[in-house]
Amino acid sequence: MTTKEYIKEHEEKFLNDLFGIIRIPSISAESEHKADMQKTAEYWRDHLLSLGIEKAEVMPSTGNPIVYGEHIIDPNAKTVLVYGHYDVMPVAPLELWDQPDPFEPVIKDGYIWARGADDDKGQSMIQAKGLETAMALGYLKCNVKFIFEGEEEIGSAALYPFLEEHKDLLKADFIFVSDTSMLSPEVPSMTSGLRGLCYWDIEVEGPNRDLHSGIYGGTVANPINELCKIISKIVDENGHITVPGFYDDVVEMTADEREMNKQIPFSSEEFCKSIGVPAEQGEKGFNTPERRGSRPCFDVCGIWGGHMGEGSKTIIPSKAHAKISTRLVANQDHEKIAKLMVDYIEKIAPKTVKVNVKVSHGGQAYLCPIDLPAYQVAEKAIEKAFGKRPLAVRSGGSIPIIAGFERILGIKSILMGFGLETNGIHSPNENMPLDMWFKGIETVAEFYKLFGTGN
Template identity: 50%
Template sequence: MSISQQYIDENKDKFVEELFELLRIPSISTDSTKKDEIKKAAGFLIEKLNELDLERVELFDTPGNPIVYGEHCPYDDRPTVLIYGHYDVQPSDPDDLWDTPPFEPTVKDGLIYARGASDDKGQAYTHLKALESYVKSGEPIPVNVKIILEGEEEIGSPNLVPFLEEHKAMLSCDMVLISDTAMFDKDTPSITYGLRGLAYMEVEVTGPNRDLHSGVYGGAVENPANVLCEMIAKLKDEDGVIQIPGFYDDVIELTGADREAYTKLPFDEEAYKKSLDVKALHGEKGYSTLERSSARPTLDVNGLWSGYQGEGAKTVLPSKAGAKISMRLVPDQHPKKIAELFAKHFKSLAPDTVKVEVREHHGGHASVTDLDFYGLKAGADAFEDIYGKPALFSREGGSIPIVADFKKVLGVESILMGFGLTSNAIHSPNENFSLKDFHRGIKTSARFLELLPEYS
């Protein structure tokens, strides 16, 4: 065992205590009243980076939340790794569904329960402690490292791309290391090599100029809630195939290698259905469940509103109805193009009895990393050395738009080395992260940095 790995074992309790300090800070980026907490979290990370004796540590102000930056680049002949993570978190509500206070970390059955435990404070912090294991044990960090930690990921990273473009030379690197994804299952390490993109829309259908009595006006005036439901129903066919003209024009089909990789994943469809308490699954014909949920484009209603929502009955014919609709995208679908196709088609579905408004919220490109990239191979071997099992390669259905931005702006691949699980309840009450995987994550990160020069 190397000195750095020994240091990690000897200091794992200290690392957990430090993580708890960070988790206690309610750095909620969607809440404008939490600006001081955002600054506090950024300050905590600056303090921890300063303890690593890096060549450069700096807090960059943005029009939004600050960006934490660190740098240690002593080598001319070794790779440079840019470590990315985020210190902002989702709101904790509904707080009454938490079994423990969301910002008071609690350990139960080997799991840390707290908002941000897995997404992304716990996972991002593994890399800082991996660097510490080298610095404090007296071993030199094996490669050049740069660290960027942002406070706006949960609101779409509005200031990160401008920051990347403005500081392109400073951020020059050979790859980006990100831990903001999940392993395939417990004790089965996996590297995510593909993410879907996103186009997020909001629609509103308006009928009469005010809510009406359904008994007096029903049958004479079009009900926008009914119309909205009918319009949404026409967006997909019975097999889930999206009916927007041009939607699939740019879709890159799965290759034979892609589909073979899926067959190696230990997926139990019956257990999957049982965990969701559903009798059957649904989606495009000709694709497996995993393929449909991670490598095919989708369209889903995320929210619906209209009419009376209170207790009891109120016989109202609503004036308006609305929905939030997300579309997950695959290479090479462009979110702006898809948003335009959606808006044009959705408006074409409306009868002349209503008015329709379509708003685009935000989006991002899909990304796929070349399976032959040497950084992926080093990451896989690091996982196997620490977890004792070969790492699997999988694509994920979620979106991390910044991965595509790193490729576009910096021209480099990203390694998605997640230590969490899909069962970590991220964005939900009772978010959690395994103590064991927090510890193994630190060791895997340190091992990755050690192996990387051998593969470059």
């Protein structure tokens, strides 16, 4: 029996298993669902055991419980650690859903409609059903561990200490994650990178009170003028960040990655139209898909000072403020970048004002080298199910826990996601196309068929 045939035969059962977990409204952001979190974790434990996984349990954490499972077929074989999350986003406003109950899945027009159909119950179940298929067909040649958390949508606060505490238990060769998206079924892709972040608060302090701009204008530094000058000096006319040492650790794209980047379907016109801008703008020498995922950038996220109300007030304000951020790429260390920026701003700030730059927070970037054996197996599995080699796409956003896995457990994650941009995650009418879901299961099963001894 082929993988496809096995899945075809079990379609109804697979869907019912998914629907069972979708029906529990495990909204982590709403405290009245506390009992549902426990219930969902127990559903997963029972379901993993039902697949024939030798051990599965609901473990306490500092927050919602964490489901751990393991299936060790050979202590000397490779070990895959599957990560997913069983919590979902809130559903309000209910009236924007086309179905009365977002937790009662509906199959319509070739889609599964429900909160969690994609993020991440649908995708986690792809992992479970893929493994089930692989086990049934005798593909499995590696050990598998599972970790499903219940707080991804509210920041994974409990997972970090859990990882620290259970490093041995969670030992694996890599982490397998289905919680991201593909470009489209016709242009399959994997997320090979995530950007990191560094965020600062700047305060520029001038006179000890707002001054009359007639009496003092032209004689003292204006904190807003100076803040603007500082900000304008951080990026040059080529879109390059001027902070000394800023690019030192940036891992440049390989020729293969740049080649794949070119194949990403992208229309400048549609891109600009979708966000209502006259033209793109970014670092010279790179196109928009490259700039988005593979290049760091500098953005002011907020600025304020002086008179912000109606009419005019002729003052030199006492203070000006900004919240500034950089997105980072591997292997930029956010703590190192944080310090470089502080040093630079202190260096370029005029002596006529007091400038206070505080590091607000940061997160590491993540990069999965596309020559990593497990990544290459995943590529082949996708090619088998989707008919095309997936493009490696570095994503512009951040998934902090992925960098957390690397930092705490010291291992890479393979981000093999089966979502689509149109799936409406976090929004009303969340959905998952049925064919993507079944192809996802097939991909995971094919992965296990290809992975094991030898890679």
